Amino acid sequence: MAIQTVDSTPPFTCFPASLTPAPPRNLHAHDFHEFYLCTEGVGAQFTPRREFPMQAGDLFFFPAGQGHYANRSADAPCEGIVLYIAEGVFAQEIGANEVAAGVLRFLCERGARDENLLRLSPEGVAAVTGAFQAMLAENQRKAPGYHCAIRLRIQEMLLAILRDAQVLPHLRDVFGPPQARDHIVDVCRFVETRYRGAISVDQAAEIAGLSRSHFHALFRRHTGKTFVEYLNEVRVRAAVRLLKETSSPILDVALACGFGNLSHFYHVFRRLTGQTPRALRSNSED
Numbered sequence: 001m002a003i004q005t006v007d008s009t010p011p012f013t014c015f016p017a018s019l020t021p022a023p024p025r026n027l028h029a030h031d032f033h034e035f036y037l038c039t040e041g042v043g044a045q046f047t048p049r050r051e052f053p054m055q056a057g058d059l060f061f062f063p064a065g066q067g068h069y070a071n072r073s074a075d076a077p078c079e080g081i082v083l084y085i086a087e088g089v090f091a092q093e094i095g096a097n098e099v100a101a102g103v104l105r106f107l108c109e110r111g112a113r114d115e116n117l118l119r120l121s122p123e124g125v126a127a128v129t130g131a132f133q134a135m136l137a138e139n140q141r142k143a144p145g146y147h148c149a150i151r152l153r154i155q156e157m158l159l160a161i162l163r164d165a166q167v168l169p170h171l172r173d174v175f176g177p178p179q180a181r182d183h184i185v186d187v188c189r190f191v192e193t194r195y196r197g198a199i200s201v202d203q204a205a206e207i208a209g210l211s212r213s214h215f216h217a218l219f220r221r222h223t224g225k226t227f228v229e230y231l232n233e234v235r236v237r238a239a240v241r242l243l244k245e246t247s248s249p250i251l252d253v254a255l256a257c258g259f260g261n262l263s264h265f266y267h268v269f270r271r272l273t274g275q276t277p278r279a280l281r282s283n284s285e286d
Helices: 096-112 122-141 146-163 180-194 201-208 212-223 227-245 250-256 262-273 277-285
Strands: 004-006 012-018 028-030 032-046 051-055 059-062 069-071 078-086
Touching: 012 122, 012 146, 032 096, 032 122, 059 096, 078 122, 078 146, 096 146, 122 146, 180 201, 180 212, 180 227, 201 212, 201 227, 212 227, 227 250, 227 262, 227 277, 250 262, 250 277, 262 277
Parallel strands: 004 028
Antiparallel strands: 012 078, 032 051, 032 059, 032 069, 032 078
């Protein structure tokens, strides 16, 4: 059975699709991924080894290179929305796009097993349909920045798939609860931006969502130091920068970096740098 190959597409594109009765097994394949959301009527989707009855609300995913085609009967309309996504469009990116790439990998693995129909909960169908309709509207209007808007809607759609009650159990190994390191990273980021104010161990443990004792153990395991030691190092680094780059009085520098009094500042500063704040400033001016 011959499969027609269709190549090249922009990173992503979205358009409405009205199915027409097609010749039997009119398979085609392309070098990009395809989503098909059935929005109205009934029809069928085919791959070389499977046939899927299709109705409104059904979402299909066909990985790049997989032969497929859609059909409907001569007397029943079938409407849908098609989304093309270039293979690897999210693969080299991090953050939200890293999650999107992970969901796409999961869908490609399903497609390789001929599991092309995504069975979503009613809430998932509603969320995915809303994202598809928004993508279609953006593509039709082509307002400034519409490619960026479509990318965001794709991420929204993939996130809805990830979080769907029918899908998430199969993805827990990939997108499980945050790892312990993630909790510590959150605390370190908080300290880096809020070191000027008062920060307690209890507050840090709460940010990490851990008990005080568990937080102490995890923080030392992942950073090699206690939380107080880490906080003091961040504050002293900031103080060194101010002492070198400004002429602010040493007391003002201490207060600006989160130290409550001058004697404590001198004690911590000398322990970590081997010299007093005044000596460091004097040496940097030489």
